[in-house]
Every structure is written in C-alpha cells, then in structure tokens.
Amino acid sequence: MGTNKQVILRDYVTGFPKESDLIFKDTTIDLKIPAGSTTVLVKNLYLSCDPYMRIRMGKPDPSTAALFQPYNPGEPIYAFGVSKVIDSGHPDYTTGELIWGVVGWEEYTTFTPTPDSHHFKIQHTDIPLSYYTGLLGMPGMTAYAGFSEICSPKKGETVFVSAASGAVGQLVGQLAKIMGCYVVGSAGSNEKVDLLKNKFGFDEAFNYKEEPDLSVALKRCFPEGIDMYFENVGGSMLDAVLLNMKINGRVAVCGMISQYNLENQEGVHNLPIVLYKRIRIQGFVVADYFHKYSEFLEFVLPCIREGKITYVEDVVEGLENGPSALIGLFHGKNVGKQLIMVARD
Amino acid sequence: MGTNKQVILRDYVTGFPKESDLIFKDTTIDLKIPAGSTTVLVKNLYLSCDPYMRIRMGKPDPSTAALFQPYNPGEPIYAFGVSKVIDSGHPDYTTGELIWGVVGWEEYTTFTPTPDSHHFKIQHTDIPLSYYTGLLGMPGMTAYAGFSEICSPKKGETVFVSAASGAVGQLVGQLAKIMGCYVVGSAGSNEKVDLLKNKFGFDEAFNYKEEPDLSVALKRCFPEGIDMYFENVGGSMLDAVLLNMKINGRVAVCGMISQYNLENQEGVHNLPIVLYKRIRIQGFVVADYFHKYSEFLEFVLPCIREGKITYVEDVVEGLENGPSALIGLFHGKNVGKQLIMVARD
Structure with missing residues (x-):
C-alpha cells in the first residue's frame, strides 16, 4: 500500500474559481494490480493545467454537456498528464512504460484502457517528458x-x-x-x-x-x-x-x-x-483529430530537434501547488504552458 | 423619347426606412440606343423587394462595404428584376428577349452587360415570369x-x-x-x-x-x-x-x-x-454560386412542373406602390415573396 494525495473538487464553481474550491485528500492505494484485473496503475509525473478544466468545474449544463461532463464534487478532478506504468493487468501496457493521457489529479491513478480513453505511449524520450502535456500532447x-x-x-x-x-x-x-x-x-x-x-x-x-x-x-x-x-x-x-x-x-x-x-x-x-x-x-x-497524432509527431519532432519549433513552459513543483497554478491560468498568471511536476520519475 | 418614372433614395437611412426616404422622379428617356453604343435598353416588368436592400440604403460602412455598396442619394435605387429588351447595341442581346438581373427601380433601364453584371436570359416562359424575381431568380x-x-x-x-x-x-x-x-x-x-x-x-x-x-x-x-x-x-x-x-x-x-x-x-x-x-x-x-444557375434550373423546373415545388408571391401593382411594399418587408407585412409588377409586358 502507498499514500495517494488527491485534489478534490469541493463543489461546483460559480464565477472565477478560488483555491478553496479544490481541497486535498490523503488516501491510500494498493500499488499492485489485483490478479485478473485488466486495469493499469500509473504514477503521475506531470499534470497539465488547461482552460477547458474550468468548464468541468461548473455545474451540469446542457450546453456544455455535449463536450464536457462536469467533475464530480467530492472526487478528484482529472486532466491530461504524463505518467509511468507501475503495474498493469492489461496486455497492451507494461510496467515502466511512459504514457500521456487523462489521469486524476493525484499521485497514482488506476484506469481501464478503452479505445476512447486517449492514452498514448511515449516513444520519444529525447524530448523533455513534460512536453507531452503541451507541445507533444x-x-x-x-x-x-x-x-x-x-x-x-x-x-x-x-x-x-x-x-x-x-x-x-x-x-x-x-x-x-x-x-x-x-x-x-x-x-x-x-x-x-x-x-x-x-x-x-x-x-x-x-x-x-x-x-x-x-x-x-x-x-x-x-x-x-x-x-x-x-x-x-x-x-x-x-x-x-x-x-x-x-x-x-x-x-x-x-x-x-x-x-x-x-x-x-x-x-x-x-x-x-x-x-x-x-x-x-x-x-x-x-x-476528433487524435487519429492524426502520429502524423503530427512525424511533422513536429524533426522541427523540435532542428530548433525550428520552440516551446515555453511554466512549471510548478508539487501537486500541492496545483490548485493555485490552475486558478492562475484564468488570471493569465502563467507565462507559457502551465503544468505541474508531481514527481520526477 | 418616353417618360421614365424613377424611385430615388432621398438620403441615407437610419433605423427603419420610411416611405419618405424614397421619392419619385419623372424623367425622360430615349427609347432607342444610339448608334455605336453597346448598351442594352430594357423595360422593367417586375421588380424584386429583398431584405439586403436595406443595407444598401444605409450610409457607407466599412463592414458592409465588402458586400454592398450603398445606393447613391439622389439616384434611383436598383435591385433584381425581370425585364424585356427594347433595344440593344450589344451583340448578345436582341429586342424582345426577356432577362432577369439587376436593374433600376424605374420603368426603363439602360445597362452595359459585363461578365459580372449577372443578367440571365429567360428561356422558360411556361412558368410565371414573376417567378424570375423569386423562385427562379x-x-x-x-x-x-x-x-x-x-x-x-x-x-x-x-x-x-x-x-x-x-x-x-x-x-x-x-x-x-x-x-x-x-x-x-x-x-x-x-x-x-x-x-x-x-x-x-x-x-x-x-x-x-x-x-x-x-x-x-x-x-x-x-x-x-x-x-x-x-x-x-x-x-x-x-x-x-x-x-x-x-x-x-x-x-x-x-x-x-x-x-x-x-x-x-x-x-x-x-x-x-x-x-x-x-x-x-x-x-x-x-x-458566388451564380455559375450553378443552369444546374439549379435543371433541378427545379421539373419539380415546379410536376407540382413538387410551389411558391407564394405577394405582388403589388405599379411602381408607385414599390416603396411601401419594400418598407413593409421590414415589418413582415408581406406574405410570401414580395415583388412589384411595373408593367405587364
């Protein structure tokens, strides 16, 4: 068993979000996948702060529901992140692999891969891993x-x-x-x-x-x-x-x-x-365009390696600084892509 | 020489147009094209009242200028109509032909055909001529x-x-x-x-x-x-x-x-x-789609003849009733396509 700090939505947000809308919860997690399960357990390394997350913090709304289901009050929020597979009961995932995709705002996340779950293997690690929350994500x-x-x-x-x-x-x-x-x-x-x-x-x-x-x-x-x-x-x-x-x-x-x-x-x-x-x-x-991700990588990776495309990140360290980083986004406090480093590896 | 009653824009319009914004002017016109001229003289039979005409009645505006030049105060307004060629100095037009396209709000109009002037020959006269201001125009x-x-x-x-x-x-x-x-x-x-x-x-x-x-x-x-x-x-x-x-x-x-x-x-x-x-x-x-007009006719003419497509017009008689008909459009007074019968033939 391990500890698993989580960031919980206290209640639906009205107006600008405040730090008190997001609360921390210390939970425990089994760091082994039970026999017979097809889930994947990952350790979250980087978490992405993106504007659309505000929409998920609002109360259910028929207009936004076409695209975004709201976060559930009392549960961890979730977003794109970069993670390492710690254990896997799923044949497509192996311990030690790096992935990017949707995970919880927490130290460890368990998920069941589906064709729609948008989790991508990270094959190219000569580029900073954090870029998979931004430029390469x-x-x-x-x-x-x-x-x-x-x-x-x-x-x-x-x-x-x-x-x-x-x-x-x-x-x-x-x-x-x-x-x-x-x-x-x-x-x-x-x-x-x-x-x-x-x-x-x-x-x-x-x-x-x-x-x-x-x-x-x-x-x-x-x-x-x-x-x-x-x-x-x-x-x-x-x-x-x-x-x-x-x-x-x-x-x-x-x-x-x-x-x-x-x-x-x-x-x-x-x-x-x-x-x-x-x-x-x-x-x-x-x-609607994730099927073009490999085409995108073929185009963008050489540009990055040749210095034709550059990227600026605004990285805060520690999940505990996540809420203020996310909220800062709505006040334009970030300079470049806002993300959180949860763990180095 | 003949008389040529015209409908003149008094001045640029603000807010809803009023009948007094459009004034009548009796002019005279030579009913023969001078030798050597390549213009076409038409007698206007039907004139169309369309909502976009309000935009042309406003003062010059950089936003609308991309699409609509304003009418000139003191000059006749112009719009789509159905007309008969009275005389022609242009090799493509012959006396007696029926056309639809942009003409002045007046009894007779002289124009110079150009590739962009959007004047179409009327080939199918088993359909009411007035339809060329609406369904077929x-x-x-x-x-x-x-x-x-x-x-x-x-x-x-x-x-x-x-x-x-x-x-x-x-x-x-x-x-x-x-x-x-x-x-x-x-x-x-x-x-x-x-x-x-x-x-x-x-x-x-x-x-x-x-x-x-x-x-x-x-x-x-x-x-x-x-x-x-x-x-x-x-x-x-x-x-x-x-x-x-x-x-x-x-x-x-x-x-x-x-x-x-x-x-x-x-x-x-x-x-x-x-x-x-x-x-x-x-x-x-x-x-942008007038090049598809013959394709449109091929589709729509059989539908009309077989009764699969019907059309309702709101016809006022006489150019003198044109201004009130046009203004009525902005109050929803028309039932169906609003047009003016200026002359029967």
Missing part, C-alpha cells in the same frame, strides 16, 4: 488540427492568434510562420508580448490590456485584414476581429477563456459581418 | 446554394428555417423535404405559419411573436436538436438556435434581417456553444 495536437484542418491556411495569408503565448497559441504562431503566413498574437502582459515577438517569431504582437480599442490595434497590425483567426478567448476580442476580417476569412474556435468564468456571457454584436464577408466560424475539438 | 438560387452547398444536408437530418415563408425560406423548406429531412420554420403571423404547414409541407412551424421563449419553442419542435439552421434573421433567434443545435451542426447565414434596421446590433451570447458542439457558422453570398 493535447495542446500541440489542438494547435496542429485547428490550424491545418480548420483554418485552411494558404501561404502568404494573415493569421491572428489570441492568448498567443499559451499552450496552444505559441505553437499556432510557429506553424503559421512555417506555412509562410504573416502572424500576429495578442497576450496579457508585455513579458508575453516580448516572447511572442522574440522567441516564437510572431511578426507582430500586442498587449490587449494596454489597447484602448482592440479593433484599432488589429487594424494597425493588419492594414489589409485578417484571413484566419485562431480563437482562444471569445467576447469583445471576437467582435473586434470580425470588424477586421477579410472576405472569405476563417475563425477556428478553439476556446473562449474570457467567457468561462462569467455567469452571463458577453454578447457578440458584429455577427452580421459573417454574412457581409462570407466568414466561416468553426468550433472544433481535439478529440 | 436570386432568392431561389440563394436557397439552393445555401441549403445544398453550405448546410451539407443528409437524409434524415433536422432543419430549422427562420423567416420561412419569405422568398428564400419557402424554397429551403421544400428542398429540405425533397432531401428527406425533418424541417421546421418560424414566421411572424399565424397566416404564414399556416402556409408553412399546409402549403409548403413543413413538418412543424411556429409564430415567433407568440412564443414567450424561442428556445422552448425550438426544443418542442426539435426534442433531439437541430442539425442545420438556415439563418435569415439573426439576433435572439440565433441565440435560441445555438442552445438547440446538435453536435456538428451547421448554420448557413443567408441574412440577418432583424439587425439591418438597428443602430446597435443585438449581442449574441451563446457563441461558446460553437465550441462545445463543434458548430460551423458560414456566411455565404449568392453571387
């Missing part, structure tokens, strides 16, 4: 699918990315540059704007908190207009983008983090422009 | 392109059409039935609802003005949700539809008539559902 795959499949990019087109220094945005910008696009990002601090321009190679970037008029900022960066918008924030940014879209522009809706903590969502007023400019707005979900 | 082509190309319908799917008894909506509903879909329409009077159910074969219909909660009305008609929404109105209807969409639903944005007369457009609050349900919202413009 769900957010990376999100950027790849959203940009290449939903934006339908063409060389020379213009791209705007909001929350551009985040887990997904930083890769979208770099993919756009590799594709030969002009790319501009927005972020919420000058430090992040500096990263966008000087680390990720965005052509332009701005701090949305310092812009009195988002539409004017976009017009300055895109005098000819925006072909593609990779949408991570929603609300007033979407309104400003619509004003600056080009004819036949595309909006890939990856997230709308600005709306997740609001009880009454902001209204978007410029939707008639969708008609005037023949815009396509398309929501997408990474789970 | 721009609105019909809009319904056909929007439904078949943008909605991506599949047999057995569910379709909702707003402004369903209008020039475009009535055909969308009938196309959906032919495709084997379940189709529901909304309209603004019980008379129109009756038409939808008993004339056009919609499976269900409701009067949106009598529904205290549009989302509840939609839930009643679509207990399993909506696969496709053919959007003609915008605003609060779109919000209610988003709540009732199915996963992977499609919204074809054909028009947003509820917004054209507002100085401050309504906010749409439920856009995060685009993400949760992986919705595609796509604006489209019929001009």
Whole structure:
C-alpha cells in the first residue's frame, strides 16, 4: 500500500474559481494490480493545467454537456498528464512504460484502457517528458488540427492568434510562420508580448490590456485584414476581429477563456459581418483529430530537434501547488504552458 | 423619347426606412440606343423587394462595404428584376428577349452587360415570369446554394428555417423535404405559419411573436436538436438556435434581417456553444454560386412542373406602390415573396 494525495473538487464553481474550491485528500492505494484485473496503475509525473478544466468545474449544463461532463464534487478532478506504468493487468501496457493521457489529479491513478480513453505511449524520450502535456500532447495536437484542418491556411495569408503565448497559441504562431503566413498574437502582459515577438517569431504582437480599442490595434497590425483567426478567448476580442476580417476569412474556435468564468456571457454584436464577408466560424475539438497524432509527431519532432519549433513552459513543483497554478491560468498568471511536476520519475 | 418614372433614395437611412426616404422622379428617356453604343435598353416588368436592400440604403460602412455598396442619394435605387429588351447595341442581346438581373427601380433601364453584371436570359416562359424575381431568380438560387452547398444536408437530418415563408425560406423548406429531412420554420403571423404547414409541407412551424421563449419553442419542435439552421434573421433567434443545435451542426447565414434596421446590433451570447458542439457558422453570398444557375434550373423546373415545388408571391401593382411594399418587408407585412409588377409586358 502507498499514500495517494488527491485534489478534490469541493463543489461546483460559480464565477472565477478560488483555491478553496479544490481541497486535498490523503488516501491510500494498493500499488499492485489485483490478479485478473485488466486495469493499469500509473504514477503521475506531470499534470497539465488547461482552460477547458474550468468548464468541468461548473455545474451540469446542457450546453456544455455535449463536450464536457462536469467533475464530480467530492472526487478528484482529472486532466491530461504524463505518467509511468507501475503495474498493469492489461496486455497492451507494461510496467515502466511512459504514457500521456487523462489521469486524476493525484499521485497514482488506476484506469481501464478503452479505445476512447486517449492514452498514448511515449516513444520519444529525447524530448523533455513534460512536453507531452503541451507541445507533444493535447495542446500541440489542438494547435496542429485547428490550424491545418480548420483554418485552411494558404501561404502568404494573415493569421491572428489570441492568448498567443499559451499552450496552444505559441505553437499556432510557429506553424503559421512555417506555412509562410504573416502572424500576429495578442497576450496579457508585455513579458508575453516580448516572447511572442522574440522567441516564437510572431511578426507582430500586442498587449490587449494596454489597447484602448482592440479593433484599432488589429487594424494597425493588419492594414489589409485578417484571413484566419485562431480563437482562444471569445467576447469583445471576437467582435473586434470580425470588424477586421477579410472576405472569405476563417475563425477556428478553439476556446473562449474570457467567457468561462462569467455567469452571463458577453454578447457578440458584429455577427452580421459573417454574412457581409462570407466568414466561416468553426468550433472544433481535439478529440476528433487524435487519429492524426502520429502524423503530427512525424511533422513536429524533426522541427523540435532542428530548433525550428520552440516551446515555453511554466512549471510548478508539487501537486500541492496545483490548485493555485490552475486558478492562475484564468488570471493569465502563467507565462507559457502551465503544468505541474508531481514527481520526477 | 418616353417618360421614365424613377424611385430615388432621398438620403441615407437610419433605423427603419420610411416611405419618405424614397421619392419619385419623372424623367425622360430615349427609347432607342444610339448608334455605336453597346448598351442594352430594357423595360422593367417586375421588380424584386429583398431584405439586403436595406443595407444598401444605409450610409457607407466599412463592414458592409465588402458586400454592398450603398445606393447613391439622389439616384434611383436598383435591385433584381425581370425585364424585356427594347433595344440593344450589344451583340448578345436582341429586342424582345426577356432577362432577369439587376436593374433600376424605374420603368426603363439602360445597362452595359459585363461578365459580372449577372443578367440571365429567360428561356422558360411556361412558368410565371414573376417567378424570375423569386423562385427562379436570386432568392431561389440563394436557397439552393445555401441549403445544398453550405448546410451539407443528409437524409434524415433536422432543419430549422427562420423567416420561412419569405422568398428564400419557402424554397429551403421544400428542398429540405425533397432531401428527406425533418424541417421546421418560424414566421411572424399565424397566416404564414399556416402556409408553412399546409402549403409548403413543413413538418412543424411556429409564430415567433407568440412564443414567450424561442428556445422552448425550438426544443418542442426539435426534442433531439437541430442539425442545420438556415439563418435569415439573426439576433435572439440565433441565440435560441445555438442552445438547440446538435453536435456538428451547421448554420448557413443567408441574412440577418432583424439587425439591418438597428443602430446597435443585438449581442449574441451563446457563441461558446460553437465550441462545445463543434458548430460551423458560414456566411455565404449568392453571387458566388451564380455559375450553378443552369444546374439549379435543371433541378427545379421539373419539380415546379410536376407540382413538387410551389411558391407564394405577394405582388403589388405599379411602381408607385414599390416603396411601401419594400418598407413593409421590414415589418413582415408581406406574405410570401414580395415583388412589384411595373408593367405587364
């Protein structure tokens, strides 16, 4: 038997989450799979903090239920992570293997593999393991699918990315540059704007908190207009983008983090422009594209090894610092991909 | 020389248009094309009243400019119509031919044909000529392109059409039935609802003005949700539809008539559902599909002749009654396709 610290959702969250919404529980766990079981026991090394988790913290809602079942109050929350197999009763998993996929916010997780459980073996360990929560994991795959499949990019087109220094945005910008696009990002601090321009190679970037008029900022960066918008924030940014879209522009809706903590969502007023400019707005979900994960790896691994794609992480150490890291995400405190190192190996 | 009564835009319109925004002018016109000219002179028989015309009545606006240049104050407004060639200096046009396309709101129009001027020869005159302002003209082509190309319908799917008894909506509903879909329409009077159910074969219909909660009305008609929404109105209807969409639903944005007369457009609050349900919202413009007009005729003409597709028109007689008919459109006064008979032949 071993101890297993867990992070529990106290109750459904309204408004911005607080640290007191997540409580710790010390439990014990059998570190051997019982004979005859087909479950897999993993030790969690890294846990990912992602904006969609806020949606799972809210009370059941028919609108979000199509995509996200809420977390159960009184039980551990769960999310993507990187883990090591400690014991396995399942023929496809062997002790010592590294995987990434959905696990509990806890030190050890037991799961039953299914075709839909989205657990991927980690084959390439010359890359930092933590990257499998970000660049090589769900957010990376999100950027790849959203940009290449939903934006339908063409060389020379213009791209705007909001929350551009985040887990997904930083890769979208770099993919756009590799594709030969002009790319501009927005972020919420000058430090992040500096990263966008000087680390990720965005052509332009701005701090949305310092812009009195988002539409004017976009017009300055895109005098000819925006072909593609990779949408991570929603609300007033979407309104400003619509004003600056080009004819036949595309909006890939990856997230709308600005709306997740609001009880009454902001209204978007410029939707008639969708008609005037023949815009396509398309929501997408990474789970629909996981079958392309090996294609993604074939593309991205050489780029990483050759230094053509870089990635910035914001790592906190220790599960006990997980709740504040997750909550910080909704205040933009993270610089780069937010994750938690639970154990080194 | 002949007299040529014209309908002139007095000045750019704000809010709902009034009859006084359109004034009549008696002019004279040479009813012979001068030697050497390549213009075409037509006598206008029917003129079409369509919602987009309101956008052209507003002052210049960078958002709408992508699609619609405003009418010029002091000059005749223009729109789709059915006309007869009176004289022609152009080798492609012959006296006596019938055409449909953009002409002035006037008794006679002179135009220079260009590849983009969208004037079509009328070859089939066993169908009422006035249909070339509606079912067989721009609105019909809009319904056909929007439904078949943008909605991506599949047999057995569910379709909702707003402004369903209008020039475009009535055909969308009938196309959906032919495709084997379940189709529901909304309209603004019980008379129109009756038409939808008993004339056009919609499976269900409701009067949106009598529904205290549009989302509840939609839930009643679509207990399993909506696969496709053919959007003609915008605003609060779109919000209610988003709540009732199915996963992977499609919204074809054909028009947003509820917004054209507002100085401050309504906010749409439920856009995060685009993400949760992986919705595609796509604006489209019929001009991008005019190359499919002969394909459309091949499909629709037999349907009309066999009585599988029917069409309801609201015809006013005389150019002098044109302004009130056009303005009535924005108050939902028309029952079916609104048009003006200017001359019988």
